[in-house]
Structures are given as structure tokens and as C-alpha cells.
Amino acid sequence: MTNEEAQAALDLLRKSVDEVDLRILELLNQRAKVVEKIGDIKKVAALPIYEPKREDMVFQNVLSGNGGPLSAGAVRRLFERIIDEMRTLQRERMAKEKAQ
Amino acid sequence: MTNEEAQAALDLLRKSVDEVDLRILELLNQRAKVVEKIGDIKKVAALPIYEPKREDMVFQNVLSGNGGPLSAGAVRRLFERIIDEMRTLQRERMAKEKAQ
Numbered sequence: 001m002t003n004e005e006a007q008a009a010l011d012l013l014r015k016s017v018d019e020v021d022l023r024i025l026e027l028l029n030q031r032a033k034v035v036e037k038i039g040d041i042k043k044v045a046a047l048p049i050y051e052p053k054r055e056d057m058v059f060q061n062v063l064s065g066n067g068g069p070l071s072a073g074a075v076r077r078l079f080e081r082i083i084d085e086m087r088t089l090q091r092e093r094m095a096k097e098k099a100q
Numbered sequence: 101m102t103n104e105e106a107q108a109a110l111d112l113l114r115k116s117v118d119e120v121d122l123r124i125l126e127l128l129n130q131r132a133k134v135v136e137k138i139g140d141i142k143k144v145a146a147l148p149i150y151e152p153k154r155e156d157m158v159f160q161n162v163l164s165g166n167g168g169p170l171s172a173g174a175v176r177r178l179f180e181r182i183i184d185e186m187r188t189l190q191r192e193r194m195a196k197e198k199a200q
Contacts, residue, residue, distance in 0.1 A: 006145035013138050014154070018161045020131045021179070024124060025162050025170075028178060031120045032169045038113050045106035054114070061118045062125050069132045070125075071192075074185040078128060079121070081181040085174040092171075 028082065035086045036093065049090065055083060128182065135186045136193065149190065155183060 001009075042049055059076060066075050101109075142149055159176060166175050 001141070001144055003145060006141050006147065009141050010138060010147075013134050013141070014157075017131060017134050017138075017158070020127055020134065021158065021162050021182075022165045024127045024131070024182070025165055025175065027120055027124045027127070028175075029167060029170050031117060031124070034113050034117050034120065036169065038110060038117075041101070041106050041109050041113070044101055045103060047106065047110075057114075058117070058121065062121050065122045065125055067129060069136065069189060070129050070185065071189070074188065075125065075128075078181055078185055081178055082121075082124070085170065085178055088174065089169060089171070 031082070032086060032089055035090065039090050039093070050087075058083065131182070132186060132189055135190065139190050139193070150187075158183065 039049065041047075059079060062075055062079050063072055066072060070078070139149065141147075159179060162175055162179050163172055166172060170178070
């Protein structure tokens with residue numbers, strides 16, 4: 001493979017990464033919107049925001065659905081970050097509502 | 101809204117989160133496979149694995165494509181984790197190849 005051929009192949013693969021990233025981003029925002037709806041219902045029904053058992057189920061769902069190449073540890077760390085950012089979003093939203 | 105109604109609505113929304121999570125997971129694994137291909141080409145062409153400029157482009161791509169509700173900071177942190185886990189996967193893979 002010449003350097004030019006390698007570069008051309010890399011460019012194509014990177015374009016594909018960028019496309020996948022935008023789809024991941026769209027799904028993350030879609031997930032955030034559903035979590036916002038969940039937060040609204042919990043607020044109306046006066047249910048606790050934080051439910052550790054539900055988080056366990058989230059991990060179980062993705063770990064049992066993981067076909068790799070990402071390891072179980074990687075999947076867990078990725079979804080820890082996802083859950084954490086959703087919680088941050090909820091907190092920001094509640095603070096904004098209180099300030100209004 | 102009665103407690104039963106709230107619970108039924110939550111159950112539905114959580115089912116939808118679980119579905120979105122599996123789609124996110126699938127895309128993360130798809131991304132990992134493309135990154136593995138990129139690694140293979142870089143190895144053959146003796147190109148550096150770590151390219152900070154390319155990482156900046158990855159962030160630019162998702163930040164400019166973000167329609168919310170996730171904040172720019174959240175998107176950056178999420179993709180930092182994604183990039184980090186892809187790098188870990190590459191390192192594990194190279195260590196395994198060396199050991200063979």
C-alpha cells in the first residue's frame with residue numbers, strides 16, 4: 001500500500017466514523033428527551049429521581065446485548081458516562097425551573 | 101395522574117430508553133470496528149496511532165451537529181469517553197497481537 005492509498009483509505013473510514021458519530025449523537029439526544037419525560041412524570045407523581053435498581057437494569061440491558069468488539073468494562077464505563085450526563089441534564093433543568 | 105398511571109407511563113418510557121441504548125451500543129461497536137480498520141491501515145503504513153488534530157475534528161463534527169437537549173459540554177465529555185475507550189481497545193488489541 002502506498003502512502004497515498006493509505007491516506008485515501010483512512011479518509012473514507014474517517015468519513016464513516018463521522019457519520020456514525022452523528023447517529024450516536026442523535027440517539028443520545030433522543031435518550032435525553034425520553035429521560036426528560038421520565039423526570040416530568042416523576043415530578044408530578046412525587047417519585048424519587050434517583051433509582052439505583054433501575055440503573056442496574058440499564059447496565060444489564062446493554063451488557064447482555066453486547067456483541068463486541070467493545071469489552072464489558074468499556075460498555076459499562078460508556079454507559080456510566082451516559083447515565084451521568086443525563087443526570088446532570090436533569091439537575092440543570094430542575095434548577096432552571098426553580099429559578100423561573 | 102394516579103400512581104398506577106405514572107408507573108405504566110414510566111414502564112413504557114423505560115422500554116424506549118432500553119431500545120435506544122441497544123441502538124447506541126450497536127453504533128458504538130460499529131465505530132469500534134471502523135477504528136480497528138483504521139488501526140490496521142496505520143500499522144501497515146507506519147503512521148502514528150495518536151493524531152490530536154483528528155480528535156479535534158471529531159469534536160467539531162459532533163459539536164456542530166448537536167441539536168440538544170444535551171449541552172456542548174455534555175457532548176464533549178461523552179465523546180471524550182468514546183474516543184478514550186476506542187484507544188483502550190486499540191491498545192489491548194496491539195498487546196494481544198504482540199503476545200501471539
